[in-house]
Amino acid sequence: MxxxxxxxxxxxxxxxxxxxxxxxxxxDRPLGASTYVPYMAGLIFDLDxxxxxxxxxIKFAGAWEGVLLIGAFVGGFxxxxxxxxxxxxxxxxxxxxxxKNNSVLSRLIWSFISGFMMIIGARxxxxxxxxxxxxxxxxxxxxxxxxGTVVMLALVVTGRLFYNAKETES
Amino acid sequence: xxxxESMFDTVISEPHGSLALIFLIGVVFGxxxxxxxxxxxxxxxxxxxxxxxxxxxxxFLTVGITSIGLYFMVEAGWANWHIKPVMLMGLIVGxxxxxxxxxxxxxxxxxxxxxxxxxxxxxxxxAIGGLFGGLVFxxxxxxxxxxxxxxxxxxxxxPELFAGHEQLVVLIFGITVTLISILIPKREFFDEADLSQLxxxxxxxxx
Numbered sequence: 001m002x003x004x005x006x007x008x009x010x011x012x013x014x015x016x017x018x019x020x021x022x023x024x025x026x027x028d029r030p031l032g033a034s035t036y037v038p039y040m041a042g043l044i045f046d047l048d049x050x051x052x053x054x055x056x057x058i059k060f061a062g063a064w065e066g067v068l069l070i071g072a073f074v075g076g077f078x079x080x081x082x083x084x085x086x087x088x089x090x091x092x093x094x095x096x097x098x099x100k101n102n103s104v105l106s107r108l109i110w111s112f113i114s115g116f117m118m119i120i121g122a123r124x125x126x127x128x129x130x131x132x133x134x135x136x137x138x139x140x141x142x143x144x145x146x147x148g149t150v151v152m153l154a155l156v157v158t159g160r161l162f163y164n165a166k167e168t169e170s
Numbered sequence: 171x172x173x174x175e176s177m178f179d180t181v182i183s184e185p186h187g188s189l190a191l192i193f194l195i196g197v198v199f200g201x202x203x204x205x206x207x208x209x210x211x212x213x214x215x216x217x218x219x220x221x222x223x224x225x226x227x228x229x230f231l232t233v234g235i236t237s238i239g240l241y242f243m244v245e246a247g248w249a250n251w252h253i254k255p256v257m258l259m260g261l262i263v264g265x266x267x268x269x270x271x272x273x274x275x276x277x278x279x280x281x282x283x284x285x286x287x288x289x290x291x292x293x294x295x296x297a298i299g300g301l302f303g304g305l306v307f308x309x310x311x312x313x314x315x316x317x318x319x320x321x322x323x324x325x326x327x328x329p330e331l332f333a334g335h336e337q338l339v340v341l342i343f344g345i346t347v348t349l350i351s352i353l354i355p356k357r358e359f360f361d362e363a364d365l366s367q368l369x370x371x372x373x374x375x376x377x
Binding site for chain 2: 134
């Protein structure tokens with residue numbers, strides 16, 4: 001068994017999955033993966049959906065994606081244990097150690113902050129890598145093209161400023 | 171368990187696929203992401219540092235193929251459009267926050283749970299941060315975030331801007347994006363911690 005799929009195989013398989021999700025024989029909706037977070041937050045912090053207009057508006061999309069992401073969790077667990085054999089508990093990614101630092105505290109604080117900002121950003125824009133970039137751009141939506149362009153720029157600029165990637169160039 | 175029950179009931183009450191189908195789509199989604207290794211910090215933050223290009227190659231290829239396939243599926247009546255509206259400030263401010271976070275976190279909301287499933291504790295902490303982000307967004311939506319997003323400029327698509335040539339626009343877009351995915355030079359940033367698990371001849375960095 002090969003330990004990973006090539007990128008083109010991943011792209012072809014993801015297209016098939018997206019088309020199935022879009023099709024009326026599948027789910028008749030786009031595949032998204034960020035609405036479930038405020039939905040889960042609403043359930044966990046026990047907010048009354050009648051009191052918060054945002055929760056009311058995402059009730060269905062949030063639940064749908066919640067089920068999807070439980071599935072993704074299971075799928076990722078299965079392949080990581082049985083195929084790629086990469087399951088292990090770890091706190092600091094190798095790349096972080098190489099280009100940022102060796103501090104557990106630093107990685108955890110930055111993870112928390114970036115996780116927090118990421119969801120605010122995704123909900124402001126109305127989508128994420130899945131909902132906007134993949135599902136939205138596949139529909140040639142102008143909104144998703146604007147989002148995709150801004151994200152790519154912010155990603156690369158932040159990568160340049162945040163990490164010491166140049167000094168350790170091999 | 172109450173949380174799951176109310177989630178499942180909501181999904182069952184709507185005509186967007188059975189609970190089993192949605193779960194299964196999720197399993198395959200997580201499987202593809204994990205098996206191609208695009209959930210890794212080294213792939214996403216690596217792309218931010220321009221040391222790895224697997225993520226953009228795979229994303230662009232997916233969009234290229236899906237855009238052409240979906241257009242003909244809608245024409246045939248097998249699918250519907252679900253376009254997100256243009257809300258300029260929301261897209262720009264949201265995109266900057268999202269892109270910057272993606273570079274630092276090395277994950278996005280879809281790849282995050284897959285990484286947690288692989289045993290990444292830092293990503294679990296980030297996911298808790300995300301839950302608080304979702305909480306803050308919900309609490310201050312009406313007063314702060316909604317006005318910030320700006321006015322709704324409508325659900326515009328590229329083919330609409332070229333009325334009469336919709337098919338051609340879709341084909342050119344799909345083929346161009348697919349070509350971009352092939353033409354982006356392939357660069358890879360491997361994680362030694364994963365490679366050391368493999369026998370020498372199976373290591374992708376030793377070829």
